[in-house]
Amino acid sequence: MTLRALVFDVFGTVVDWRSSVAREVAAAARRIGIETDGLALADAWRAEYVPAMDRVRRGDLPWTTIDVLHRAALDALLPRFGLAALDEAARQALNRAWHRLDPWPDSVAGLRRLRHCYTLATLSNGNVSLLANMAKQARLPWDVILSAELFRHYKPDPEVYDGACRLLDLPPGQVMMVAAHNGDLHAAAARGLATAFVARPTEYGPTQTRDLVPDRTWDVVRTSFAGLADALGC
Amino acid sequence: MTLRALVFDVFGTVVDWRSSVAREVAAAARRIGIETDGLALADAWRAEYVPAMDRVRRGDLPWTTIDVLHRAALDALLPRFGLAALDEAARQALNRAWHRLDPWPDSVAGLRRLRHCYTLATLSNGNVSLLANMAKQARLPWDVILSAELFRHYKPDPEVYDGACRLLDLPPGQVMMVAAHNGDLHAAAARGLATAFVARPTEYGPTQTRDLVPDRTWDVVRTSFAGLADALGC
Numbered sequence: 001m002t003l004r005a006l007v008f009d010v011f012g013t014v015v016d017w018r019s020s021v022a023r024e025v026a027a028a029a030r031r032i033g034i035e036t037d038g039l040a041l042a043d044a045w046r047a048e049y050v051p052a053m054d055r056v057r058r059g060d061l062p063w064t065t066i067d068v069l070h071r072a073a074l075d076a077l078l079p080r081f082g083l084a085a086l087d088e089a090a091r092q093a094l095n096r097a098w099h100r101l102d103p104w105p106d107s108v109a110g111l112r113r114l115r116h117c118y119t120l121a122t123l124s125n126g127n128v129s130l131l132a133n134m135a136k137q138a139r140l141p142w143d144v145i146l147s148a149e150l151f152r153h154y155k156p157d158p159e160v161y162d163g164a165c166r167l168l169d170l171p172p173g174q175v176m177m178v179a180a181h182n183g184d185l186h187a188a189a190a191r192g193l194a195t196a197f198v199a200r201p202t203e204y205g206p207t208q209t210r211d212l213v214p215d216r217t218w219d220v221v222r223t224s225f226a227g228l229a230d231a232l233g234c
Numbered sequence: 235m236t237l238r239a240l241v242f243d244v245f246g247t248v249v250d251w252r253s254s255v256a257r258e259v260a261a262a263a264r265r266i267g268i269e270t271d272g273l274a275l276a277d278a279w280r281a282e283y284v285p286a287m288d289r290v291r292r293g294d295l296p297w298t299t300i301d302v303l304h305r306a307a308l309d310a311l312l313p314r315f316g317l318a319a320l321d322e323a324a325r326q327a328l329n330r331a332w333h334r335l336d337p338w339p340d341s342v343a344g345l346r347r348l349r350h351c352y353t354l355a356t357l358s359n360g361n362v363s364l365l366a367n368m369a370k371q372a373r374l375p376w377d378v379i380l381s382a383e384l385f386r387h388y389k390p391d392p393e394v395y396d397g398a399c400r401l402l403d404l405p406p407g408q409v410m411m412v413a414a415h416n417g418d419l420h421a422a423a424a425r426g427l428a429t430a431f432v433a434r435p436t437e438y439g440p441t442q443t444r445d446l447v448p449d450r451t452w453d454v455v456r457t458s459f460a461g462l463a464d465a466l467g468c
Contacts, residue, residue: 135377136353
C-alpha cells in the first residue's frame with residue numbers, strides 16, 4: 001500500500017529532551033546561586049512521566065495535559081534537588097523547558113527531505129501548544145500537529161493511533177509511525193500502521209539500556225532521519 | 235494584552251475557492267466532452283455549504299466533515315449542470331478540488347511575514363486533511379492546523395473559538411481571528427478574541443454584495459495580509 005503520511009513520536013525520537021532540560025535546570029539553579037545535577041533532575045522528571053500518564057489512562061485523574069503533569073512532578077522533585085527556593089515565575093519558566101527542546105542533529109534536515117514525499121505530523125503525548133512552540137523554536141517542518149490532547153487519550157491507547165488516521169483521512173496502512181521506542185511501535189502496529197524504528201541510543205544518557213535495538217521486525221529500522229529518508233527512497 | 239496567535243478563516247479569506255473550483259469543474263466537464271459554466275456550479279456548490287453545516291449544528295445530522303457534505307452537494311447538483319455522467323472516480327477527484335484551492339495573491343507572502351511575529355493557525359470549517367493538503371500544495375506556512383473537526387462543532391458555534399484558545403493555551407485576548415466575513419468576527423469577538431477584517435471583495439465574484447466592508451469597528455481592518463502585517467507592526 002502506498003505510504004502517504006509519517007507520524008512521529010517527538011520526545012526522544014525527534015528531540016533530545018535530556019540534554020535540553022538538564023541545561024535549563026542547571027541555569028535556573030545558578031540564577032538562585034545553587035549548583036545542582038541538571039541531568040539527574042531531568043532523568044527524575046522524565047521518570048515521573050509514564051506513571052503520571054497512567055493515572056490519566058486508568059481514569060484516576062481526569063484529562064490532564066503534559067504541561068500540567070510536568071509541573072506537578074517538578075514541584076514534587078525540587079526539594080530533593082535543593083531547589084525548593086525556586087519561585088513561581090522561575091518554576092513556570094522551567095516547566096516550559098519542554099517547549100524548547102533541541103532536535104537531534106539529524107532531525108531537521110531529515111524531516112525537510114521527508115516532507116517532499118509525505119505529509120509529516122507529530123503524534124506525541126505532548127500537548128498541542130507545547131508541540132507548536134517547540135516546532136516554531138526548533139524549525140521542525142510539520143504539516144500537522146497531532147497530539148494525544150486531541151483525543152484525550154495518551155499513547156499507547158489505541159484511540160491515539162486510530163484518531164491520527166481518521167484526522168489524516170487515511171487508512172492505517174498508508175500511515176507510518178516513526179519512533180525510537182519499541183512500545184510505541186507495538187501499539188501502532190496493532191492498529192494497522194506501518195512502523196519505523198529510529199534508534200536514539202543516548203536518549204537516556206550514555207548508560208541507556210532500553211530501546212537500543214528493535215525488539216521485533218519493524219518495516220524500517222534505521223539510526224537517523226537521513227537513514228529513514230534513504231530507506232523510503234525519498 | 236500582547237497578541238500571541240492569529241487564527242485564520244480559510245475559504246474566502248486565505249484562498250479563492252470560486253476561481254479554483256470553477257476551473258476544476260470546467261476541466262472535469264471537458265474530459266467527458268461537455269462545456270459547462272464552472273463559475274455557476276462553484277457558486278451553487280458553495281451555496282449548499284451553510285445550510286448543510288446548519289443541519290449538523292442543529293443536530294439533524296451527526297458530525298459530518300466538509301468533505302462528506304461537499305460530496306453530497308456535488309452529487310445533488312451535477313444533473314442540473316448536465317454532468318450526471320461524471321463517474322465515481324471523477325466525482326471523487328472533483329470533490330478534492332477543495333483541497334487544492336489557490337491562495338489570494340497576497341496570502342503566502344503575508345503569512346510568511348506574520349509567522350515571524352505570531353503563531354499562525356487555521357480556524358476553518360474545513361476538515362483537518364483538507365486543510366493540510368491545501369497547505370502543502372499552496373505552501374501556506376501554518377504552525378498549527380485547527381479545524382471545526384477537532385471540536386465537532388462548526389463555526390460560528392462558540393466551541394470552535396473556545397477550543398482554539400484552549401489548544402493554543404492562550405487567553406482569548408491574545409488570539410486574533412482573521413476573516414473576510416463579519417459573521418465569523420462577531421462570533422469570535424463574543425468569545426473574547428481580537429478581530430481583524432481583511433476584505434475580499436471578489437470572493438463571490440464581481441457582483442458581490444456581502445462583506446464588502448466591516449459592519450462594526452473591528453480591531454484591525456485591511457484589504458490584504460500585507461496590510462494586516464503592517465497594521466500589527468510585523
